[in-house]
Ligand SMILES: *[C@@H]1O[C@H](CO)[C@@H](O)[C@H](O)[C@H]1NC(C)=O
Ligand SMILES: *[C@@H]1O[C@H](CO)[C@@H](O)[C@H](O)[C@H]1NC(C)=O
Ligand SMILES: *[C@@H]1O[C@H](CO)[C@@H](O)[C@H](O)[C@H]1NC(C)=O
Ligand SMILES: *[C@@H]1O[C@H](CO)[C@@H](O)[C@H](O)[C@H]1NC(C)=O
């Protein structure tokens with residue numbers, strides 16, 4: 001559609017004079033392609049209605065989550081981030097047990113995100129927040145955000161909590177979620193699997209003995225990696241071979257342990273395991289990882305050997321991690337003539353910083 005190629009300012013102008021554009025259409029935009037800057041897409045944003053569970057984080061972090069156009073953009077400019085794809089800060093909709101409230105909040109959050117970035121789609125894109133209580137409803141909202149709002153896919157914050165006592169956990173790896181995965185693959189967009197803090201019942205049973213392990217030191221990886229491995233072992237990638245799922249924080253540790261994971265799983269084939277490939281192989285066909293919150297060169301090189309540099313992409317996890325730290329690190333990895341580091345070749349570094357993400361999100365289509 002010709003209108004999608006307009007620059008944002010003309011779009012805003014047109015939107016104000018033309019009833020033909022009912023909502024901000026963000027897809028297929030011109031973006032700030034410097035040829036060398038990074039693309040970042042595990043980047044947290046929020047509106048007051050979802051900030052309740054984040055009441056414990058510092059006022060500065062809360063302000064950084066709510067901000068788009070001020071300190072966030074300035075830090076992007078200062079550190080060479082060409083384009084940032086925003087998503088709703090954890091747990092967002094996955095922390096809402098009421099299905100009707102979850103569905104209406106998801107729509108509201110998505111509309112607000114589209115509206116907030118609509119005057120600078122040159123620098124900002126979006127991933128949808130979805131209520132995952134109902135796979136068909138989730139599919140419809142994903143379709144709406146991609147087709148009508150120009151979003152690049154979705155980000156789910158691990159399992160959907162449900163039930164009157166918040167004691168039902170909905171995972172997306174069973175056959176009842178196939179209508180959702182069908183929509184995802186029909187739209188050909190990726191879904192980001194992001195961590196969430198567990199419901200109180202699980203925290204109580206599992207972490208009372210060692211509460212400092214709640215959060216990003218251990219709990220997030222342990223919980224989310226189980227969900228991602230559930231997608232593998234329940235055959236979701238066999239039924240949807242073109243499905244692309246992104247797993248942040250260096251793949252929530254899964255690429256660090258593929259030998260043991262696969263050797264134990266393969267041994268269970270005779271017991272009815274329906275996974276047709278190996279977990280390692282899904283990292284070459286369906287799964288991607290990002291560097292969010294995990295800026296470690298030796299780990300990156302180990303994972304390069306395990307899953308390939310073309311499955312790993314740059315991201316920050318702003319504002320929980322610093323744009324400056326992430327950018328300084330990634331730019332130290334080499335790739336420039338006479339540059340500081342030599343961990344990666346120029347081509348590998350460009351793939352990590354931007355080229356793989358440009359292809360995955362079809363930024364140049
Ligand atoms: C494009 O991004 C770079 C950071 O990579 C920034 O310094 C520059 O100001 C941006 N250009 C525009 C026009 O936004
Ligand atoms: C977009 O709107 C926000 C809020 O009004 C403003 O702060 C920002 O400067 C605007 N950005 C552009 C590129 O016009
Ligand atoms: C997806 O959204 C588009 C645009 O609103 C609509 O025309 C289409 O019917 C939707 N597809 C499905 C399968 O709901
Ligand atoms: C369930 O969680 C919601 C927040 O998601 C909270 O407001 C409510 O008090 C919780 N209910 C119970 C019974 O824990």
Ligand SMILES: *[C@@H]1O[C@H](CO)[C@@H](O)[C@H](O)[C@H]1NC(C)=O
Pocket residue numbers: 200201204
């Ligand atoms: C946690 O367990 C203790 C007893 O072991 C109980 O008193 C408390 O109500 C539980 N809290 C939750 C949120 O389940």
Ligand SMILES: *[C@@H]1O[C@H](CO)[C@@H](O)[C@H](O)[C@H]1NC(C)=O
Pocket residue numbers: 235238239274276
């Ligand atoms: C998985 O393998 C089984 C047994 O070889 C086969 O019957 C089934 O069709 C395969 N499933 C998919 C989705 O490829």
